[in-house]
Every structure is written in C-alpha cells, then in structure tokens.
Amino acid sequence: MTKVVIVGVGLIGGSFALGLKAAGAAGHIVGLGRSAQALARARELGIIDEAATSPQEAMRGADLVLLAAPVAQTGAILASLLPHLEPQTIVTDAGSTKSDVVAAARAALGDRVHQFVPGHPIAGRESNGPDAAIPDLYRGKKTVLAPLPENAAEAVEKVAAAWRTCGAIIHMLTPQEHDKVFAAVSHLPHLLAYALVDDIANKPHADLLFQYAASGFRDFTRIAGSSPEMWRDISLANRDALLGELDAYLAQLTHLRARLAASDGPALEATYANAQRARRAWTEAIEAAEKPPAPDQESGK
Amino acid sequence: MTKVVIVGVGLIGGSFALGLKAAGAAGHIVGLGRSAQALARARELGIIDEAATSPQEAMRGADLVLLAAPVAQTGAILASLLPHLEPQTIVTDAGSTKSDVVAAARAALGDRVHQFVPGHPIAGRESNGPDAAIPDLYRGKKTVLAPLPENAAEAVEKVAAAWRTCGAIIHMLTPQEHDKVFAAVSHLPHLLAYALVDDIANKPHADLLFQYAASGFRDFTRIAGSSPEMWRDISLANRDALLGELDAYLAQLTHLRARLAASDGPALEATYANAQRARRAWTEAIEAAEKPPAPDQESGK
Numbered sequence: 001m002t003k004v005v006i007v008g009v010g011l012i013g014g015s016f017a018l019g020l021k022a023a024g025a026a027g028h029i030v031g032l033g034r035s036a037q038a039l040a041r042a043r044e045l046g047i048i049d050e051a052a053t054s055p056q057e058a059m060r061g062a063d064l065v066l067l068a069a070p071v072a073q074t075g076a077i078l079a080s081l082l083p084h085l086e087p088q089t090i091v092t093d094a095g096s097t098k099s100d101v102v103a104a105a106r107a108a109l110g111d112r113v114h115q116f117v118p119g120h121p122i123a124g125r126e127s128n129g130p131d132a133a134i135p136d137l138y139r140g141k142k143t144v145l146a147p148l149p150e151n152a153a154e155a156v157e158k159v160a161a162a163w164r165t166c167g168a169i170i171h172m173l174t175p176q177e178h179d180k181v182f183a184a185v186s187h188l189p190h191l192l193a194y195a196l197v198d199d200i201a202n203k204p205h206a207d208l209l210f211q212y213a214a215s216g217f218r219d220f221t222r223i224a225g226s227s228p229e230m231w232r233d234i235s236l237a238n239r240d241a242l243l244g245e246l247d248a249y250l251a252q253l254t255h256l257r258a259r260l261a262a263s264d265g266p267a268l269e270a271t272y273a274n275a276q277r278a279r280r281a282w283t284e285a286i287e288a289a290e291k292p293p294a295p296d297q298e299s300g301k
Numbered sequence: 302m303t304k305v306v307i308v309g310v311g312l313i314g315g316s317f318a319l320g321l322k323a324a325g326a327a328g329h330i331v332g333l334g335r336s337a338q339a340l341a342r343a344r345e346l347g348i349i350d351e352a353a354t355s356p357q358e359a360m361r362g363a364d365l366v367l368l369a370a371p372v373a374q375t376g377a378i379l380a381s382l383l384p385h386l387e388p389q390t391i392v393t394d395a396g397s398t399k400s401d402v403v404a405a406a407r408a409a410l411g412d413r414v415h416q417f418v419p420g421h422p423i424a425g426r427e428s429n430g431p432d433a434a435i436p437d438l439y440r441g442k443k444t445v446l447a448p449l450p451e452n453a454a455e456a457v458e459k460v461a462a463a464w465r466t467c468g469a470i471i472h473m474l475t476p477q478e479h480d481k482v483f484a485a486v487s488h489l490p491h492l493l494a495y496a497l498v499d500d501i502a503n504k505p506h507a508d509l510l511f512q513y514a515a516s517g518f519r520d521f522t523r524i525a526g527s528s529p530e531m532w533r534d535i536s537l538a539n540r541d542a543l544l545g546e547l548d549a550y551l552a553q554l555t556h557l558r559a560r561l562a563a564s565d566g567p568a569l570e571a572t573y574a575n576a577q578r579a580r581r582a583w584t585e586a587i588e589a590a591e592k593p594p595a596p597d598q599e600s601g602k
Contacts, residue, residue: 122515124515124517185514186515186517189521191561192493192521195550195576196576197579198576198579199553209485212486214442216490216523218587220521221490222517222520223517224577225584226577228573228576236566246554249500253554254551256496260540260543265533268533271499275494275497275498275525276526276528278498
C-alpha cells in the first residue's frame with residue numbers, strides 16, 4: 001500500500017491528493033502542515049486520510065512526499081523531515097521557482113539530496129485553501145520536473161508517475177531553464193500587473209480612473225489579485241532571472257516610448273502587429289493541443 | 302419617423318442599430334461606409350434597413366448620425382457629410398479618443414460644429430464586423446459623452462437618449478478628462494501587453510517560452526489580440542496623455558526594480574498588497590453595481 005505525505009494541504013497539495021485518490025492510486029494519504037485548522041478541514045473534505053501531528057509520524061513508511069508550501073519554507077521543512085527520511089522515500093515539491101529550492105534542498109539534505117526531485121505543476125485557480133482543491137486541477141496541464149544529477153531514474157519516474165496519475169503531462173527542464181522561462185512568462189507579468197494597479201491606486205484621481213476601467217483592464221490585472229506574500233517570495237527567489245527579464249522589458253518600453261514620441265505610426269503598428277500575430281499563433285497552438293484528436297475515419301488505411 | 306444613419310456598420314455601429322431596433326426606437330436605419338460588402342452583410346442581417354450609396358442620399362432627412370469608423374477617419378467623414386448636413390441633424394461618434402476627434406470636427410465642420418456631440422461607448426468584444434453586432438452590447442455599460450460648449454442641451458440629450466435606449470448609462474467628461482482617464486486604464490495597458498508579447502516573440506527561445514505560458518499570461522495579454530491598426534491610431538491620437546501615463550509607469554517600474562535588486566521583501570510586498578487591495582475594492586464595486594437591487598422585503602416601512 002502506497003503512503004503519500006502532503007505538506008501543505010491547500011489548493012495545490014489538496015488537488016494532488018484528490019487526483020491520486022480519484023485514480024485509486026493512493027493507499028493512504030497523510031497531511032502535514034502548520035495549520036491545524038487546514039488539516040482538520042482537509043480531513044473533513046476527504047482530501048487526506050490522516051492529519052499527522054509530527055514529521056516523525058507522517059514520514060514513517062512514506063513512499064512519496066509532496067511539499068506544497070510557500071517556497072521560502074522549503075529549507076526549514078526539509079530540515080524537519082530529514083531525521084525521519086527513510087531510504088525508500090522520495091520527496092518532491094510544487095514550488096514556482098526551482099534554483100532556490102534546489103539550493104535549499106542541498107543545504108538541508110546534504111548527501112540525501114538524491115531523494116529530492118524538484119517539480120512545478122503549471123496549474124492554479126484564483127481561490128486557495130483545502131476547499132479550493134479539485135481532483136481535475138492538473139488534468140491536461142504541464143508539470144515540469146527539474147531533476148538533479150544525483151536523482152536516480154527510478155526516483156524521477158516515481159514522481160512523474162504520480163503526476164501522470166493526476167492527468168498531468170511531464171516536461172523536463174533544468175532548474176536554471178525553468179527559472180528563466182517562468183521569469184519571462186509568469187513572474188514578470190505578475191510584477192507588471194501589480195505595478196500598474198499600484199500606480200493607478202496611488203494617483204489622486206484613482207477613483208475616477210477605476211470608474212472607467214473595463215474588461216480589458218480586468219483581464220490585464222487579474223494576476224494582481226494573487227497573494228502578495230507568495231509573489232514577494234517568488235520575486236525574491238527568482239530575483240536574478242526576473243531582473244534580467246524586467247531590464248529587457250524596460251528597454252523595449254523605452255524604445256516604444258521613443259517611437260510614440262516621434263509619432264512613428266508604422267513602427268508602433270509593426271510592434272502591435274507582431275505581438276498580435278505571435279499571440280494568435282500561440283493561442284491556436286494551445287487550442288489544437290487541447291482539442292481531442294479527430295476520430296480516424298479511415299482506420300486501417 | 303426617426304431616421305438614423307450609421308457610418309461604419311461593424312460591431313460598434315451595428316450593435317447601436319440593433320439596440321435601437323430591439324427597443325422599437327428607430328424608424329429607419331441607413332448604413333453608410335467604405336465597404337460595400339459590410340453594408341450588404343448588415344442589410345442581410347437586418348442591422349440596417351437600407352445601404353446608402355452616397356452621403357447625400359444617407360443624410361437626407363436624418364435625425365441622428367453615428368460615426369463608428371476608425372478615429373483617424375473622423376475629419377474626412379465629417380467633411381463628406383457637411384454639404385448634406387440639415388439643420389435638425391445631430392452627429393455623434395463612438396471613437397476611443399476625444400481631443401483629436403473634437404479637433405477634427407472643429408476643422409471639418411467650422412461653425413456647424415454645434416451639431417456634433419462627441420461620445421464613446423465603453424463596450425466591445427473580441428470579434429469585429431457586422432456579424433459580431435448584438436443588440437445587448439451596451440446594456441449596463443457606460444457611454445461617455447464629451448459635449449462641446451457649442452452643443453445645445455437638446456442636441457446632447459438626443460444622443461444621450463439614443464444610448465439609453467440601447468441600455469447604456471450616460472457619463473459626462475470633458476474631452477481632456479476622457480483622454481487622460483482612458484490613457485491610464487485602457488491605452489497604456491494595451492501598449493504594455495503588446496510590448497510584452499512582442500518582446501517575448503523576438504527572443505531566440507520564444508518557442509520554449511510560449512510553451513510554458515499559462516492562463517495568467519493569457520489573460521494579461523488578451524488585449525494584445527486587438528487590432529494593430531486601431532491601436533496605432535488610438536496611440537497616436539492620444540499621444541500626449543499616453544506618454545504621460547507611460548512615463549509615470551516607467552518611473553514606478555524603475556522604483557520597483559531598485560527594490561527587487563535590493564531584495565527588499567517588505568517593499569515588494571507592500572506594493573503587491575496595495576495593488577491586490579485596490580483591485581479587490583474595484584471588482585467588488587463593479588459586482589455590486591452589476592447586481593440587481595435586493596428585493597425590498599419591508600416595502601412601505
């Protein structure tokens with residue numbers, strides 16, 4: 001019987017547990033975390049079978065452990081698990097940054113770091129906590145694994161298999177590649193959205209401005225509704241890659257500002273058109289990937 | 302019998318026509334425009350009753366004219382209408398910028414400018430053309446009117462009444478106020494979204510980046526799917542206000558970059574939290590405004 005430990009039974013950890021349960025793939029799921037209230041609620045909702053009161057209890061005979069707590073806590077959590085880490089146990093995580101998680105894992109686990117396989121499921125919802133957890137959160141979504149040179153192939157496969165059971169598609173990146181990619185397509189947009197709303201909110205006529213903000217503004221700033229604590233941690237954890245992307249974007253904006261100041265219509269239109277084209281190609285590729293394959297009407301031919 | 306002329310029978314003009322028709326408020330709707338194909342399609346869809354072949358024919362006996370063509374064409378269109386502009390006819394527009402429209406109207410109409418009431422319905426959809434037009438597009442949405450000192454109160458009221466018939470709520474701003482407000486909450490976000498997608502699309506590893514872009518990126522960049530020609534025109538038409546907002550935003554980003562470079566967690570969190578708070582207050586205010594009033598359970602008391 002497989003024993004799975006979830007550290008942090010919120011949206012991410014809870015949905016992983018529910019996905020495994022829905023597939024009948026988890027023998028016994030144990031929750032561990034700082035919030036006794038969240039653990040009790042997760043138990044009530046049938047997300048976990050047992051709320052552990054100590055790492056020692058939770059880790060006894062564990063096959064797989066998922067850390068689904070804020071990335072800044074990774075080192076402290078791993079340090080608390082280490083004394084109880086049995087040889088067969090594989091630990092993974094769900095953090096939005098990977099280089100810092102790897103550094104924390106190396107520092108905390110030392111030569112046991114081969115038992116830690118870094119990961120990042122690319123899925124989320126606007127709501128949080130155990131009540132937000134759903135079994136289908138990862139279905140059809142990517143989970144990035146960023147294995148360490150120390151990881152055995154079997155360890156990586158154990159983690160990949162669990163995510164596949166939840167319906168996720170496994171992608172492999174190095175921690176550095178991961179952080180550079182997500183700095184560009186996730187961390188920078190969050191910073192830009194927060195910055196815009198904060199900028200507007202601080203203007204003396206903010207009320208007038210918000211009164212006329214419409215659906216375009218709502219979509220553009222949706223990610224500024226995300227948890228400030230979580231995104232502070234992500235920004236700091238991925239600081240160098242994020243600074244690099246921010247500098248590239250500032251250079252782009254400065255260039256575009258000069259074109260606008262010069263009333264250079266063709267240059268503005270070329271930038272806008274390139275963006276529209278690239279975005280359309282991207283959304284079409286997503287839609288094609290999400291569409292079920294057409295039935296084969298000439299099977300056998 | 303009221304005669305309404307729609308110049309540009311796409312999403313905006315077509316939905317205005319359908320809104321009036323749905324309320325039984327338009328006796329006869331005439332379409333005018335550069336595209337014979339769009340006019341024929343609008344006729345086929347029952348958006349207009351007649352496709353005019355000349356401004357002269359369209360303007361004969363007209364009560365109300367809506368310009369729903371790209372703002373850069375306003376001057377040329379008004380000049381073509383002027384020789385046929387009867388004393389009872391009121392002309393309005395649906396352009397996303399107002400200072401430039403007012404300047405074009407003054408130049409084209411001279412002392413007949415009192416017959417032109419500038420306007421801007423705050424509504425849209427991702428699709429365009431007559432096929433995208435729907436009678437409910439403006440229901441519950443704001444329409445900003447930016448009247449001129451020369452406009453008679455009756456002229457303004459005629460335009461306001463037509464928009465109210467389509468279900469819109471009338472707001473009044475000066476052209477300058479209008480342009481400053483929309484530079485901040487609409488034009489700048491469009492420029493930022495276009496700039497981000499263009500920036501990513503031009504990187505050598507763009508394909509890798511787009512592969513990991515998820516729902517947050519999709520929402521943030523949705524407005525970069527808008528028409529490049531239209532947004533080139535809006536950017537140029539509202540250049541000065543847009544430059545002002547862009548400079549404020551660049552200063553904000555530069556400040557935030559310094560905080561990030563200094564790993565100043567509390568400052569980042571304060572900015573993010575202020576944005577989250579302001580956005581939540583805004584969305585709650587919108588939802589409250591859109592919710593029908595609770596039934597009065599103690600009427601008479």
